Amino acid sequence: MTTPTKPVGAARRLVRRAPQERTADQGRAARGGHAARHGRLTPWLFLAVALISEGVFTVFPFLNTIVLAFTDATRLKGGAFIGLDNFSRMIHDDRFWTALQNSALYMVIVVPCMVFLPLLLAMLVHTRLPGAGLFRTAYYIPVVSSTVAVGIMWSWMLDSQGLVNQTLKALGVITEPVPFLTERWLLMGSAMFVTIWTGLGWYMVIYLAALTNVSRDLYDAAAMDGAGWWRRFVSVTIPGVRNTMVLVGALSSVAAFRVFTEIYVLSGNTAGPGGSAMTVIMLIQRVGTGLDAEVGYASALSLVVFVITIGLMIAVLRMQTRENEK
Amino acid sequence: MRYVRRLALATSVTASLVLTGCGVGGGGGDDGGKAQDAAKGKITGSISFQTWNLKAGFKGYFEDVVDTFEKKHPGTKVKWIDQPAEGYADKLSADAAGDTLPDVINLDRSTAAPLAKAKLLLDLDEADPGAGKDYLAGAWKSNDWKDAGGHYAYPWYLNTGPTLYNTGLFKKAGMNTKKLPTTYDELFDQAMEMAKKSKKQYAMIGQLPGTDVMAKYGIKVMNDAQTKYVFNSPEGVAFVKKYVELYKAGAIIPEALSQDYVNEGKNFQSGRLAYLPGSSYTVKELKKNAPSVYKNLAIQPQITNNAPGMYIQSVGVSAHTKNSATALAFARFVTDAENQLAFAKEADVFPSGSDGAKAEYFHADDGSDAAKVRVLSADQLDKAVEYTWPGTSEAQKTDLREQIALAVSGKKSVKKALDDAVAFANKQAQDGK
Numbered sequence: 001m002t003t004p005t006k007p008v009g010a011a012r013r014l015v016r017r018a019p020q021e022r023t024a025d026q027g028r029a030a031r032g033g034h035a036a037r038h039g040r041l042t043p044w045l046f047l048a049v050a051l052i053s054e055g056v057f058t059v060f061p062f063l064n065t066i067v068l069a070f071t072d073a074t075r076l077k078g079g080a081f082i083g084l085d086n087f088s089r090m091i092h093d094d095r096f097w098t099a100l101q102n103s104a105l106y107m108v109i110v111v112p113c114m115v116f117l118p119l120l121l122a123m124l125v126h127t128r129l130p131g132a133g134l135f136r137t138a139y140y141i142p143v144v145s146s147t148v149a150v151g152i153m154w155s156w157m158l159d160s161q162g163l164v165n166q167t168l169k170a171l172g173v174i175t176e177p178v179p180f181l182t183e184r185w186l187l188m189g190s191a192m193f194v195t196i197w198t199g200l201g202w203y204m205v206i207y208l209a210a211l212t213n214v215s216r217d218l219y220d221a222a223a224m225d226g227a228g229w230w231r232r233f234v235s236v237t238i239p240g241v242r243n244t245m246v247l248v249g250a251l252s253s254v255a256a257f258r259v260f261t262e263i264y265v266l267s268g269n270t271a272g273p274g275g276s277a278m279t280v281i282m283l284i285q286r287v288g289t290g291l292d293a294e295v296g297y298a299s300a301l302s303l304v305v306f307v308i309t310i311g312l313m314i315a316v317l318r319m320q321t322r323e324n325e326k
Numbered sequence: 327m328r329y330v331r332r333l334a335l336a337t338s339v340t341a342s343l344v345l346t347g348c349g350v351g352g353g354g355g356d357d358g359g360k361a362q363d364a365a366k367g368k369i370t371g372s373i374s375f376q377t378w379n380l381k382a383g384f385k386g387y388f389e390d391v392v393d394t395f396e397k398k399h400p401g402t403k404v405k406w407i408d409q410p411a412e413g414y415a416d417k418l419s420a421d422a423a424g425d426t427l428p429d430v431i432n433l434d435r436s437t438a439a440p441l442a443k444a445k446l447l448l449d450l451d452e453a454d455p456g457a458g459k460d461y462l463a464g465a466w467k468s469n470d471w472k473d474a475g476g477h478y479a480y481p482w483y484l485n486t487g488p489t490l491y492n493t494g495l496f497k498k499a500g501m502n503t504k505k506l507p508t509t510y511d512e513l514f515d516q517a518m519e520m521a522k523k524s525k526k527q528y529a530m531i532g533q534l535p536g537t538d539v540m541a542k543y544g545i546k547v548m549n550d551a552q553t554k555y556v557f558n559s560p561e562g563v564a565f566v567k568k569y570v571e572l573y574k575a576g577a578i579i580p581e582a583l584s585q586d587y588v589n590e591g592k593n594f595q596s597g598r599l600a601y602l603p604g605s606s607y608t609v610k611e612l613k614k615n616a617p618s619v620y621k622n623l624a625i626q627p628q629i630t631n632n633a634p635g636m637y638i639q640s641v642g643v644s645a646h647t648k649n650s651a652t653a654l655a656f657a658r659f660v661t662d663a664e665n666q667l668a669f670a671k672e673a674d675v676f677p678s679g680s681d682g683a684k685a686e687y688f689h690a691d692d693g694s695d696a697a698k699v700r701v702l703s704a705d706q707l708d709k710a711v712e713y714t715w716p717g718t719s720e721a722q723k724t725d726l727r728e729q730i731a732l733a734v735s736g737k738k739s740v741k742k743a744l745d746d747a748v749a750f751a752n753k754q755a756q757d758g759k
Contacts, residue, residue, distance in 0.1 A: 076444035273583035274732035291440040
């Protein structure tokens with residue numbers, strides 16, 4: 001009887017079984033190689049559904065987008081190869097620069113808030129005080145609410161005759177309504193507020209998980225050394241959740257750069273007066289949908305967003321690697 | 327092994343690139359003389375018929391139409407599909423891209439034009455010559471796309487609406503409700519008066535003007551040959567400057583800068599606006615949703631310095647239908663005089679058949695608001711025109727609204743804003759988008 005020296009796949013798993021079974025199984029694997037082949041195929045069979053759906057709904061459209069970016073395709077007719085014309089048009093398109101500026105600004109303001117505010121919130125509810133559970137739930141409610149529903153609610157509140165303006169008027173703070181939804185910067189600010197309000201609970205939960213990994217002993221030791229609340233926060237909490245902060249920074253920067261729903265809903269799909277609060281994703285949606293969609297140009301815009309997003313992720317990952325090496 | 331993997335990867339990428347081709351859609355192209363033969367086949371087999379947000383109100387009517395057609399032509403089967411108003415153009419574009427357009431499609435001018443240009447609709451001049459005589463001349467003409475070289479849809483129902491006023495706001499502002507505006511100049515003057523008297527509490531206007539309003543005011547939108555947009559004329563600039571003044575005075579609600587016509591209706595319903603260009607449908611909605619506004623409603627003829635505006639719904643037939651004879655027969659059936667009249671009565675709209683709104687029903691005023699709107703609208707129907715132009719697209723409408731918003735909010739001069747809007751519109755028209 002031949003005994004295989006290097007059992008593979010299913011055979012390798014079989015060798016961990018009882019000795020009396022082992023000999024028979026090894027024999028079968030060696031005889032036909034059927035189990036070995038079966039072992040190689042099994043993971044692919046499990047992965048097949050996911051791989052096919054990824055291929056059809058992600059990889060294929062992605063490759064299609066790359067091709068279309070170099071054509072003048074519209075929704076109703078196939079396009080011709082036009083080289084870099086779409087990218088050159090982009091450079092001269094004021095709407096693109098406005099959208100890029102708005103998306104970048106969104107990221108610059110929203111990301112620091114998303115990194116620090118949920119951490120503070122997590123620390124507040126990471127106590128054993130009575131009622132902390134209630135606050136955890138309350139902060140998480142916006143996360144499970146539909147962004148569209150949240151956006152509509154805030155658009156009613158921030159309307160020129162909405163609750164916020166009426167309250168400010170009743171209190172005598174203002175005489176004329178504040179144009180929260182009809183002035184570029186105020187509209188952007190309102191959308192950022194909604195993004196932060198909705199996202200706080202989500203990132204708070206991530207931080208809560210990270211905080212449970214920070215040893216209580218470190219806080220006790222720091223306290224014994226006379227460290228106050230701030231010192232403990234800077235010297236114990238932040239180093240303890242640094243990797244999570246990088247993760248939150250990466251996730252929120254990509255999400256902020258790709259902001260769409262908040263501006264779309266608050267501006268009633270108009271991107272504010274004169275389209276001045278347009279973001280890059282809104283521009284892609286506007287150019288690339290409808291019967292007169294310019295699919296080639298929309299694909300070129302999508303490709304640029306993809307490159308920027310990948311760039312952001314690489315920058316964050318490098319930052320994390322550098323921190324870990326220190 | 328590594329070589330095989332690389333080869334497989336390279337093959338799959340190349341295949342993707344080749345398969346994706348250079349486009350998403352593809353349904354377009356020359357129909358190679360198919361249109362002439364379209365009506366010649368036997369009326370049999372299954373077709374699909376898509377309407378635009380009509381199921382909620384008129385389910386029974388359409389089920390009857392389908393039943394009658396199927397009985398009249400044994401062996402036929404009509405699958406009726408209704409799509410919501412929201413995203414209708416997007417649904418059509420997805421269907422067109424996937425070559426799955428319904429056989430018979432409810433369209434308006436802006437959704438029909440791109441499909442016609444892409445030759446995704448049957449050219450009725452070839453498929454059904456002489457059909458035009460069965461429809462109102464104006465309605466048939468409005469479905470004539472010179473740049474696409476033919477007629478691509480049967481006119482269906484027409485709508486033209488009155489002007490609605492919330493007299494409650496006039497009274498609150500201390501204004502005379504017996505002298506409601508009848509011209510644009512009166513509208514602008516009274517809007518200023520209302521803003522001043524109510525200290526900007528109430529506003530008259532809720533939407534920035536599009537090319538249809540410009541045309542109704544008397545501004546030339548396109549040149550006579552209909553090849554170039556020309557609304558950046560001194561008259562156009564003077565017209566938009568009026569809106570700048572009105573906005574500064576508080577006669578236009580702030581939301582008008584960044585919201586479209588849907589919100590104008592909502593703001594009128596909520597009692598924030600005193601003026602709304604409406605329709606019989608709007609009156610019904612107000613009665614149901616805003617009784618306090620409805621009780622102060624005044625119904626007046628449409629404000630215009632020119633011909634009144636109207637909107638046409640049409641029915642087109644997909645160029646790729648497998649049962650073209652059945653699809654054409656059904657499209658003709660839905661839009662024939664008898665069915666049009668029945669639907670017009672059901673939906674408070676007007677037929678586009680050659681008799682138009684001559685039937686007694688459209689001119690009998692029984693004293694109800696619905697009848698008042700109907701009679702007013704029927705009277706202005708003979709003179710009404712559809713204010714859309716070759717190359718008019720959603721993108722162009724959006725761009726104009728944005729440019730005027732920039733001008734009104736002082737971010738751009740009126741002249742520059744209109745020059746930019748005209749340049750964009752001309753480019754769109756030239757590109758055939």
